[in-house]
Amino acid sequence: MIKTPRTKMREQDSQERIDNFLEVALGYSLEEARQEAMRCIDCKNPKCVLACPVRVKIPEFMKLLLEDALDESFHTIYEDNILPSICGRVCPQESQCEGACILGIKSEPVSIGALERFVGDYGMEKGLANTGKPESNGIKVAVVGSGPAGLANAASLRKKGYDVTIFEALHDYGGVLKYGIPDFRLPKEIVTNEIDNLKDLGVKFVKNAVIGKSLTIDQLFEDNYQSIFIGSGAGLPSALGVPGENLNGVYYANEFLTRVNLMKSRTKEFSKTPIKLGDNIAVVGGGNVAMDAARTAKRLGAKNVFILYRRGREGLPARLEEIHHAEEEGIDFRLLTNPIEIIGENRIVKQVRCEHMKLGEPDSSGRRRPLPTGEYSTYDIDNIIISIGQKPNPILKDNTLGLETQPWGGIITDEFQMTSIPGVFAGGDVVTGAATVILAMGAGKDAAHHMHEYLQTKQQ
């Protein structure tokens, strides 16, 4: 089995797909899924499970898949991960489960992500997640934010019987899954479907509710919510801090992606929230969001899209698959290139001036530190999209007395994920800073456990 090569997922042709927003990876057929699952050697101590932030029982769901017990296979995943169709698509598997797969040492790891996606989609189609409404125990719990952390937290608490309400600031549910991740990577129907599952479970959803403004944490307690989970994510864009950042045509990735994903901007068809985009686009940053922005720009018709990244190739934090897909789609990677000034004409962006870098000794992140070389290049551009990270939104912190935060804005929690306010818990990007969907989900799920213990103690 070790020698058998990986079963590749079919993909939309790279030249075709840059003209549409349809999903790039097309998934496995049952036959392909079985073929790939057979590669698993069923280790006695599966390292993949330990490397998964929510400990999905990976060899077990694969075994069930091979035994044609697909329903059971789905339920096995669903016990630990309520969003398998999403995680199968967006998790950085190479640094988690697949990175730990023993086959990876001599050959290629099992395509765990693709298999999770297959089983997740099967379950979604068959409506397997819909297991009815658990009876309510009458205890009200509030969840702030409907992104991955909030959804996972709400699902876990609802299953334990709590009367859960999710408050979302935007007009649609899903947080970053809706406004951030583009359709070609995560079709929005999948997110909507997962949210409908939670509604079927009896989770209540309130949109257009900005906690801290529309309702404060104190007002939620006054409204008889017994505990609150904050999963409001990291939605505030980080600034590059170079001259020219406020010129017209300079976008933060959040604005660019929100226009396209949440507000459905398209350049080729009429949209009420349009997007203005020229031919030559620079994207600053090397993470998943930067890849999403670059590939979105290409799909909107930009001719030349290039990534500016101050480190080398091995320093790119994006998922490998996204980097490959971006390259196939003609995105140009200008590595070891650090933007130092955005130059405009009549207040509209025209050029970006960059300094070339070289690699020095490893820094605190373990990656080799980029060092200036004193050599510069200037590139002509029509737009530049800054995508160098996000921080937690300050609204909640600014409007909640006694909520302690880090200097960079992250909410401080104790070992039980409780914040400085008794009964208020937090998890996901709002605590860790921008990370991954699965880590946020894991934090939401773990917090549900701590909230349950807290509430049980409180009831006594």
Place this chain on the structure above:
Amino acid sequence: MYKITKKKVLNEAVDLMHIEAPLVAKNAQPGHFVIVRVDKDGERIPLTIAGMDGDQVHIIYQKLGYSTQLLGEKQEGDFVEDFVGPLGKAAHIRDKKHVVGVAGGVGSAPLLPQLKAYAEQGTKVTLILGGRNKDYIILRDQYAPFCENIIITTDDGSLGQKGLVTDALKPLLEKDKSIDHVIAIGPVIMMKFVTLMAKEHEKTIDVSLNPIMIDGTGMCGNCRVSIGGDTYFACIDGPDFPGEEVDFDELMSRQNYYKDQEHDCYMRLKR
């Protein structure tokens, strides 16, 4: 869905609406704004709150573009898709002796609760209302109970004195030395020149900025403004800022970046 409980046409271009929105009304204060989405797939538009009572939030809007025009087609009893707030920081009501409020056009709406708050804390208030013509002078009667001195200016002289708000502000600042603060809300160009005049007379000034916004909650960064050389987000740090420190020219240029697209969108509605 949020119900329009009252609609009043103030002039050919400006309407007043009361919207039933308990979650906005609960904590709303002068200076806050809302984001409205008229229908599904609609644009998110920011509007300053003009007042509130009970569960009702009052908005006043000028039918300038696609979405405000669409909103204007809604009638009493109809619904808007989304209505979220209160957003932004509440206006900072300063400890001042005599405040002059200067409003241009629909700027009269957000100024009203602010100037009223000043009057209620015992500050003497004077008002200058400016507009293109007499139809664009709105809410004068609502100011009257707490503001004795109201000066009207119109571009065509159809009401009050002919000229700009600054023509009325200048003599006021020159002769009344008790004035120690100015608030200006209206078109950016107006706020810019009122600020220059206030600075010249060494008065502090607050302005309310209206850059392009999408989410209105600190997420997109489109509404960034330069204040005293630093970048702020108008949606979470504002919309009110000390006028002396605002880069008005940058704001005007950023407001115009999407002008062609806005026009295209608007023309589709007209067809």
